[in-house]
Each structure stands twice: as structure tokens, then as C-alpha cells.
Amino acid sequence: MSTNLEVGILGLPNVGKTTLFNALTKAGVAVSSFVSGGIEPNVGVVDVPDPRLAALAAMYKPKKITPTKMQFVDIAGLGQGASKGAGLGNKFLSHIRQVDAVIEVVRCFTDPGVMNADSEPNPLADIDILNTELCLADIETLEKRAERLQKMAKGGDKRAQAELELAARLKASLEEIIPVRQVIGGEDEIALVRELNLLTLKPILYVANINEADAADPDASPYFRAVKEHAAKAGAEAIAVCAKLEAEIAELSDEEAAAFLSEMGLSEASLDKVIRASYKLLGLITFLTAGEPEVRAWTISRGTKAQKAAGKIHSDIERGFIRAELVAYNDLMAAGSYSAAKDKGTVRLEGKEYIMQDGDVVHFRFNV
Numbered sequence: 342m343s344t345n346l347e348v349g350i351l352g353l354p355n356v357g358k359t360t361l362f363n364a365l366t367k368a369g370v371a372v373s374s375f376v377s378g379g380i381e382p383n384v385g386v387v388d389v390p391d392p393r394l395a396a397l398a399a400m401y402k403p404k405k406i407t408p409t410k411m412q413f414v415d416i417a418g419l420g421q422g423a424s425k426g427a428g429l430g431n432k433f434l435s436h437i438r439q440v441d442a443v444i445e446v447v448r449c450f451t452d453p454g455v456m457n458a459d460s461e462p463n464p465l466a467d468i469d470i471l472n473t474e475l476c477l478a479d480i481e482t483l484e485k486r487a488e489r490l491q492k493m494a495k496g497g498d499k500r501a502q503a504e505l506e507l508a509a510r511l512k513a514s515l516e517e518i519i520p521v522r523q524v525i526g527g528e529d530e531i532a533l534v535r536e537l538n539l540l541t542l543k544p545i546l547y548v549a550n551i552n553e554a555d556a557a558d559p560d561a562s563p564y565f566r567a568v569k570e571h572a573a574k575a576g577a578e579a580i581a582v583c584a585k586l587e588a589e590i591a592e593l594s595d596e597e598a599a600a601f602l603s604e605m606g607l608s609e610a611s612l613d614k615v616i617r618a619s620y621k622l623l624g625l626i627t628f629l630t631a632g633e634p635e636v637r638a639w640t641i642s643r644g645t646k647a648q649k650a651a652g653k654i655h656s657d658i659e660r661g662f663i664r665a666e667l668v669a670y671n672d673l674m675a676a677g678s679y680s681a682a683k684d685k686g687t688v689r690l691e692g693k694e695y696i697m698q699d700g701d702v703v704h705f706r707f708n709v
């Protein structure tokens with residue numbers, strides 16, 4: 342019972358999208374590939390790394406530890422002119438339309454053997470090319486929609502009128518190549534245009550694909566620094582990854598990988614950072630269940646109420662929901678055991694309207 346939210350991996354040709362996708366999915370489980378004619382994207386399911394699971398396992402000694410999962414989609418090369426329907430452009434744009442958030446891979450490496458990658462990286466120019474294409478595609482969507490809205494607004498439709506005004510504002514920004522996510526107001530405005538699935542409204546994470554030589558100290562790469570600065574200005578996050586190296590690490594056993602990382606002076610694979618940042622990008626949080634049979638992480642959207650969250654485990658538990666008995670992960674760890682947390686009074690009983698928090702360790706009481 343996973344949420345079907347997906348993060349799409351995009352970027353210019355040969356920037357390392359597939360390498361990153363393979364590294365991500367090899368580190369995780371089951372890669373299902375829907376390749377047909379080379380234009381269907383690959384979808385991969387990935388375990389979300391969560392150190393809290395190991396800590397809970399040390400406390401509960403469960404038979405089984407189950408991480409939660411998330412989905413990535415490898416959306417193949419989007420070149421210049423894609424928004425004009427050049428080549429396979431429209432198909433690619435429709436794949437992007439289906440995902441809930443995007444990772445933009447930006448080339449910050451040089452590789453003489455790779456087409457388009459033999460020259461000095463120019464990450465800002467690359468970001469600009471892709472951004473322009475996405476903005477143009479959104480302009481087209483808004484223009485099409487405006488025709489219908491005008492008719493509806495003439496008929497006195499207030500909502501259509503509001504959407505029309507918003508569309509005009511968004512279009513003006515898009516013409517300056519400013520993504521919708523940077524100019525749209527709060528939830529009310531987002532709701533007005535939600536159905537349009539605007540590409541530049543999707544949350545974005547920049548992944549700077551750096552040279553192996555920069556992996557131990559990414560900030561030494563001027564290219565990564567440029568991406569980071571751009572991301573900060575755009576209110577987004579940037580993570581440096583050497584996709585080629587990560588793909589190699591993903592081939593190793595856990596022990597080998599740990600030894601390799603410490604040799605490189607790295608504390609964790611950058612992939613873990615990418616997965617966690619993507620999870621956050623989708624607005625997802627984790628609640629935990631812990632017992633002797635199983636310690637497990639579950640995914641819900643931020644803002645989910647207790648009764649709905651219970652339904653993640655089983656529809657019966659949602660239907661017969663009585664109460665959620667829960668303790669915040671940090672409180673549980675501070676107490677040292679569940680019964681100690683109870684003694685300290687940090688275990689609470691919450692009703693169905695309770696809004697679940699990341700790291701809640703929960704036992705649902707139900708009756709069917």
C-alpha cells in the first residue's frame with residue numbers, strides 16, 4: 342500500500358539521468374521497466390533510508406524490519422525545442438506532467454568519452470535551457486485554457502474570472518522565464534490551477550552531477566557552487582552527487598560500500614540525501630510501528646489525520662479506529678523503552694482528528 346507519488350528525473354541529454362536512476366534503484370528494490378520504443382520512462386521503487394528503523398530494531402529486536410518506499414521515474418532526454426513538439430518533445434512533456442515533483446540533473450562533470458560532456462560544464466546555461474522549455478510549455482497550457490475561461494467568465498462565472506486573472510499573471514512571469522512555483526501565492530491560488538498540471542509548479546530538486554575528483558569535497562566544485570546559488574535564489578535545494586561513482590557503490594555489498602565511503606572520507610552515500618530530499622519534496626512524512634514481529638516505516642502526506650493514517654496499514658483499522666496510542670520517536674529514544682516512555686507520560690492517546698507528525702511511533706486501537 343504505497344502512495345503513488347512519483348519523482349521524475351529530468352535533464353538535458355547525457356547529463357547522467359539514467360546513471361543516477363540506476364544507482365538509486367539498484368540501492369533499492371524491484372525496477373520495473375516499461376521500455377517500448379525507447380520513449381517510455383523507467384519506473385523504479387526505492388527504499389527510503391531511515392536511521393530510526395535501526396534504532397527501533399535495537400530496542401524491539403523484531404523479526405523483520407521494513408522501510409518505506411518511494412518511486413522514481415527516469416524521464417529520457419529533453420532537448421532544446423521540446424516544447425514545440427520537436428522530435429519526441431511532447432511525449433516527454435506528458436511524462437513530466439504525470440510526476441509530482443522533479444529532480445533536475447545538471448552536468449557538473451567533464452568526461453571526454455561522453456557526447457556533450459567533453460566541454461567545460463556550464464550548469465547555469467543548461468538550467469536555463471530546460472527551464473525555458475518548461476516555461477514555454479506552461480505558457481501554451483495557459484493560453485489554451487484562457488480561451489475556454491474567457492467564455493466562462495463572460496457568462497458570469499466568478500471562479501473562471503479569478504482563474505483568468507491568475508493565468509494572465511502567471512503567463513506574464515513565464516514570459517520572463519520565471520517558473521510558476523516562484524510566483525504563485527498560497528493554497529487558494531494553487532487550487533485554482535491545480536488541474537492544469539503546470540510543469541513549473543512542480544517542486545524541484547537540483548542534483549549537480551559532479552566529477553569523481555570532487556566527490557569528497559563537492560563545495561570545491563565551482564559548478565556545484567553555481568547550481569547551489571541558483572537553487573537558493575529559486576527557493577530550492579541542490580545536492581551534489583557523482584552519479585557514476587554512486588552507481589559503482591550501489592554494486593557493492595553493504596560492508597564493501599561502507600569501507601569504500603570511509604576511504605573516500607564520506608559519511609553516507611549522496612544517494613541517501615537525494616532520496617530523503619525527494620521524499621520531502623513530495624510533502625511526505627513517515628510514521629513508525631514497532632513490535633516484536635516487525636519494525637516498520639509508513640508513508641503519509643504531511644497533514645494526514647490519524648484515522649486516515651491507520652488506513653495505510655489496513656482498511657479495517659481505519660474503519661474500526663478507536664484511538665492512536667503514540668509517542669514521538671525522540672521521546673521514545675530519550676526514555677529508552679516504551680514502558681519507560683509511558684512512565685514519563687510521553688505516550689499519548691490521540692483521536693481520529695489528530696494530525697500525524699513525522700516520527701510518531703504508533704499503535705492504533707481499533708475494533709471491527
Ligand SMILES: Nc1ncnc2c1ncn2[C@@H]1O[C@H](COP(=O)(O)OP(=O)(O)OP(=O)(O)O)[C@@H](O)[C@H]1O
Pocket residue numbers: 352353354355356357358359360361417418419450451452455458550551552553582583584585586
Ligand atoms: N559524474 C560523472 N562523471 C563522469 N561521467 C559520468 C558521470 N555521470 C554520468 N557519466 C557518464 O555520462 C554518460 C551519460 O550518462 P547517462 O546515460 O546516465 O545520461 P542520460 O542523461 O541518462 O542520457 P540520455 O539523455 O541519453 O538519457 C555515461 O557514459 C555515464 O557513465
